[in-house]
Amino acid sequence: EPEVTQTPSHQVTQMGQEVILRCVPISNHLYFYWYRQILGQKVEFLVSFYNNEISEKSEIFDDQFSVERPDGSNFTLKIRSTKLEDSAMYFCASSEQGITDTQYFGPGTRLTVL
Amino acid sequence: GNSVTQMEGPVTLSEEAFLTINCTYTATGYPSLFWYVQYPGEGLQLLLKATKADDKGSNKGFEATYRKETTSFHLEKGSVQVSDSAVYFCARADSNYQLIWGAGTKLIIKP
Numbered sequence: 557e558p559e560v561t562q563t564p565s566h567q568v569t570q571m572g573q574e575v576i577l578r579c580v581p582i583s584n585h586l587y588f589y590w591y592r593q594i595l596g597q598k599v600e601f602l603v604s605f606y607n608n609e610i611s612e613k614s615e616i617f618d619d620q621f622s623v624e625r626p627d628g629s630n631f632t633l634k635i636r637s638t639k640l641e642d643s644a645m646y647f648c649a650s651s652e653q654g655i656t657d658t659q660y661f662g663p664g665t666r667l668t669v670l
Numbered sequence: 671g672n673s674v675t676q677m678e679g680p681v682t683l684s685e686e687a688f689l690t691i692n693c694t695y696t697a698t699g700y701p702s703l704f705w706y707v708q709y710p711g712e713g714l715q716l717l718l719k720a721t722k723a724d725d726k727g728s729n730k731g732f733e734a735t736y737r738k739e740t741t742s743f744h745l746e747k748g749s750v751q752v753s754d755s756a757v758y759f760c761a762r763a764d765s766n767y768q769l770i771w772g773a774g775t776k777l778i779i780k781p
Contacts, residue, residue, distance in 0.1 A: 589768070599714070599759060601768040612768055647714060658704070659769060663713035 558582045560662035562648050568668045569638055577633045577665045579648030588631045589649040589659060590623065592616070599647070605631065606654070638669045676760050676772035683750055684780050691745040691775045693734075693760035702763040703727075703736055703743040708774070709756045717745075717758070755779045 561580045569575050581588050590602040604611040605623055622634045631650075635642055645666050649659040677692040695703065705717040705727070718727030720736035720743065727734050732747045743760060760772040 591769075598773045599761075599769075599771040601764075601770070604768055614768070649714075658716055658719060660716065661706075661714040 560648055560650055560660050562646075562662035562665050564665060565663065566666045566668070568670065571640055571669055572637050575635050575638055575667060577635075577646050577648075577667070579631045579633070579662055580629050581631055581648065581650030582652075582660055583629070585650035585652050585660075587611075587651045587654055587657070587659075588623075588625070589651075590633045591647045591649065591661075592644040593647065593664075594641075594644045602633070602646075635667075638667075640669050643667055643669045674760050674762055674770050674772040676758075676775050679757075679774070679776035680778050681775060682778045682780065685752055686749045687779075689745070689747040689750045689754075689777070691758055691760075691777070693743045693745065693772055695741050695743065695760075695762045695770075697741075697762060700736075700738060703734070704761045704763075704769065705732070705734055705743070705745050706759040706761060707756045708759065714759070750777075750779050752779045752781055 563578045588605040591599050593599045601614050603613040603617045620636045624632050645664045647664045648662045651657040651659045674695045700723055702721045704719045706714045707717045708714050718729040720727040723736050723738040725736045734743050734745045755778055757774045757776045759774045761769045764770050
């Protein structure tokens, strides 16, 4: 069964450094998403992406964040200058269609900012 | 507002007990509703979904019925197992491509 994959599984970085989190969505899916979950808290939407552009973004997704689909398979989330409060689990998801369709999640990348 | 509210956890049950985890939502219209499960140390997995009023989603013995009258999507299982121990998230689709999540309910099943 096709699945969403994410790398790395765990990323440790120093405050102020740039990180890139990588995701490979399911191949025939058209919509891509990033969510984050701070330890013990609610899952929060960051951004959705369709047709090579951002469809929607939350207040969390400020100028420090960017997303890119550099080729036909990868979908990346970049944090330009990490802060301590960026430490969280970051989940990538994809769906074949839009709002009524199921979003399939990757296993997540645990980001630890020191 | 637009929100999803779940019963607070943890919920602790004995094996073979009946499970209900309440979920209510606020929304305009009739959004698709979902239950996701997160097993210890793992990512989010879709458990079941319902895309319109009165639909019943079911999977692995879990069920949830989309009730528009009470704006609810309660998760039920007739006989839980230790392996069902996890965090359960109720979510609804938003018109802008995102999922709106409940806070999650931790379920602990004791043998």
